[in-house]
Amino acid sequence: MSTLFTVLTLAAGTAAVLYVIGLALGRFSRRSADSEQALREDLLDQIEDCLPRTQCAQCGYPGCRPYAEALLENRIGIDQCPPGGQLTISRLAQLLGRQASASLATEPPRQVAVIDEANCIGCALCLPACPTDAIVGAHRFMHTVIAADCTGCELCLAPCPVDCIDLVALASSPERIGWSATS
Amino acid sequence: MNTLPRIQGGLALKRHKPGLNTPVVNLSRPRTLVFPLIGYGGTALQPRVRVGQTLNCGELLADGIAASASGRVSAVEARPYAHPSGTWMPSVVLECQPCVTANTCESSSKPSALNLDLLRDAGLTGHGGAGFSTAAKLARHAAPSQCQGLIINAAECEPGIACDEALLMHFADEVIAGIDALIDWLQPQQTLIAIEADKHEAIKCLHDAIANKQYIRLQRLQPIYPSGAERPLVDLLLRLEGQPRLRRDETPLDRNRICLNLATAHAAGRIARGHAITHRLITIYGDRPCHARVAFGTAIETVLADTGNSPRAGDRVRVGGALSGYDLADISAPVTAQTNALSVHTAPSVQPSRPCIRCGDCISVCPVGLQPQQLYAYARSADDKGLDRQGLDHCLACGCCDIVCPSEIALTASFRHARSRRHADRLSDRDAQLANTLHDRHQARLEREQTRPTRQTRPTTPSEPIAADGIAAALERARARRKS
Structure with missing residues (x-):
């Protein structure tokens, strides 16, 4: 009888301890659901930091954040971003531990959009297309591109009904030449 | 002499100080002086003068650049610049009285x-x-x-x-x-x-x-x-x-x-x-080694010609010393306050480099206490974290490691390349940050406009009524442009 009593007490005690542990673990896993979301956001931020943020959609996704999500879920290769060039590919390779399946043939030059004011008809269709709001203007007013804010994404070219937007390569400035001879 | 204090690392090189046994040559100042608008570390400088402006000697053309003669600014345009890349740089061109x-x-x-x-x-x-x-x-x-x-x-x-x-x-x-x-x-x-x-x-x-x-x-x-x-x-x-x-x-x-x-x-x-x-005084080493006193803005080829050191076909002209200098692509580049030596020499033969044998000689000569062996490995694999840990930014580019390397590896050149690459990457990062900020503001604006409708603007009254044929003319111009 006493043996049975001892066994039952031990069993109940173990069950109680396991129940308490289970409660504690349950608390922990509820918190980790939130932190999992935060971890995902953090990883997406790290991936996005490797991208040039031109929001040009040349990768096939409507912006840099969707491309970052696709990279995180391994749906797409790391070599799909032309404006990022070799820098983006090598950073993504180091961050994600993946190889590029193709290397870029040439690095695209830095370029900005320029509106030919003689041909601009003031239709304002290019304004909403710009992801950085770099085009200044309004309906029936002259439009112009703020060169410093333009990323050269080419999204304004398609909406223009009179084709008055050109992409102009930026001249290399002294700060981009490299090798300060006394460094 | 071996009991005198010495820096840590470094190399005792053979003394080569040409042009000290002749009197200083005072070069005449040419009619045209060119002043590149480049400051310390390659930063672009804004000119303080306009084309057509007359200046007195000593007046500032830009921060840190003074006119070395009185004259008139004839142009502010790209001109040859003494730099390894051979790129032309925006410069102020001054016409003055030759003296x-x-x-x-x-x-x-x-x-x-x-x-x-x-x-x-x-x-x-x-x-x-x-x-x-x-x-x-x-x-x-x-x-x-x-x-x-x-x-x-x-x-x-x-x-x-x-x-x-x-x-x-x-x-x-x-x-x-x-x-x-x-x-x-x-x-x-x-x-x-x-x-x-x-x-x-x-x-x-x-x-x-x-x-x-x-x-x-x-x-x-x-x-x-x-x-x-x-x-x-x-x-x-x-x-x-x-x-x-x-x-x-x-x-x-x-x-x-x-x-x-x-x-x-x-x-x-x-x-x-x-x-x-x-x-400033400049050391000139060619057929007639000497020291010349040269006005800033004088073309380097003029300095060489006036001192009897013009290069022959196939010769190269080096700016700076034997180790930290570089060969010029265009010798019409002007002298600046930083030009300390010019030398004319035949093009050197470049030895192919062999693999690193991890001898460590480069580590013992580095005057800053870096490990060129490790820096080289990280530079080749473009490992920025490794380069930071090894202190790439502290490298003086003195070239001592190149001299002692038994495999004749171009170590200093690889460090310079890595620094240039990182500099370019930092500029790309800066552009990306700006684009990111602008895009975030763009998204915020769109969200705001969804919750709050945009105000209706007053219809503009054009100064003259827009005729239908005006629009047709614009579309015609566009079609003509598309065809061309």
């Missing part, structure tokens, strides 16, 4: 005590080769009498550069006058001139010039390259005083030491006496 005896500037003001404004207005930059703004360097200096030590850097360690030695041999009194002017202003607790012990003539001239001045001390050093580099030199002098060494994150000013090149101190003296800084 055969261009020893002194036409205009001068009355002498005055040195101060920051005076140095800024004179556009004084370092004459050692890097060209940091002297006013900016001294602006960080706390206050007069807080300066523990004024160090005049006369080491000039690199083979092929002897302009500071020539300055001492011919103009020692002027140099000391410049140092005195600096001492009057900065009131350092001690002043010393650091010089390599094998410059016997120059040391003799210095001794004579400071004979009665007990407050200026001469510190002779073992002739080791690169003793003239600021950081190894200041580290050595701190060690000699029993002070803790110069840490990597410290500058000499953090230890209340001011280190100036000898020629910069000489120029400061001329500014105190009311002169503008228009010329």
Whole structure:
């Protein structure tokens, strides 16, 4: 009888301890659901930091954040971003531990959009297309591109009904030449 | 000589100081002077002058660049620039009266005590080769009498550069006058001139010039390259005083030491006496080695031709010393305040490099205590974290590791390339950050406009009614453009 009593007490005690542990673990896993979301956001931020943020959609996704999500879920290769060039590919390779399946043939030059004011008809269709709001203007007013804010994404070219937007390569400035001879 | 103090690392190179046995050649000033609008570290400078403006000698063309003659600005445009890339740079072109005896500037003001404004207005930059703004360097200096030590850097360690030695041999009194002017202003607790012990003539001239001045001390050093580099030199002098060494994150000013090149101190003296800084001594090594006094803005090919050192077909012209210099693509590039030596030589043969054998010789000669072996591996794999850990930014690019490497690896070139690449990457990051901020604002605006409808704008009343054929004409123009 006493043996049975001892066994039952031990069993109940173990069950109680396991129940308490289970409660504690349950608390922990509820918190980790939130932190999992935060971890995902953090990883997406790290991936996005490797991208040039031109929001040009040349990768096939409507912006840099969707491309970052696709990279995180391994749906797409790391070599799909032309404006990022070799820098983006090598950073993504180091961050994600993946190889590029193709290397870029040439690095695209830095370029900005320029509106030919003689041909601009003031239709304002290019304004909403710009992801950085770099085009200044309004309906029936002259439009112009703020060169410093333009990323050269080419999204304004398609909406223009009179084709008055050109992409102009930026001249290399002294700060981009490299090798300060006394460094 | 082996008992004299020496920097850590470095190499004892054979003494090669050409052009010291001939008198200084005063070159005539040409009609056209060109001033590249490039500052310290390759930053672009904004011109302060317009085309057509007339200037007096000594007036500033941009921050740190003074006109070396009176004249008229004939253009502000891209011109050849002395740089390894051979790229043309925006420059101010000054037309002036050619002058055969261009020893002194036409205009001068009355002498005055040195101060920051005076140095800024004179556009004084370092004459050692890097060209940091002297006013900016001294602006960080706390206050007069807080300066523990004024160090005049006369080491000039690199083979092929002897302009500071020539300055001492011919103009020692002027140099000391410049140092005195600096001492009057900065009131350092001690002043010393650091010089390599094998410059016997120059040391003799210095001794004579400071004979009665007990407050200026001469510190002779073992002739080791690169003793003239600021950081190894200041580290050595701190060690000699029993002070803790110069840490990597410290500058000499953090230890209340001011280190100036000898020629910069000489120029400061001329500014105190009311002169503008228009010329400098340059070592010329070719058929007729000599030292020439050259006006800033003179084309390098003119300097070589006027001193009888014109290059022949197949020759290369090098700017700077044997190790830290580079060959010029276009010798019509102008002389600047940072041009210290020119040499004409035949194109060297390049030896193919072999794999690294991990001998460690490069580590023992590095004057900054880096590990070139490791830096090379990280540079080749573009591993930025590794490069930071190994201290790539502290590399002086002195070239000592190249000399000792038994596999003849172009170590310094790979470090320079890595630094250029990282610099370009940082600029790309800056652009990406800006685009990111703009895009975030764009998204925020769209969200705002969803919750709150945009205000209706008043319909504009055009000055004349827009005819239907006006729109048709615009579309026609567009179609014609699309076809062309």
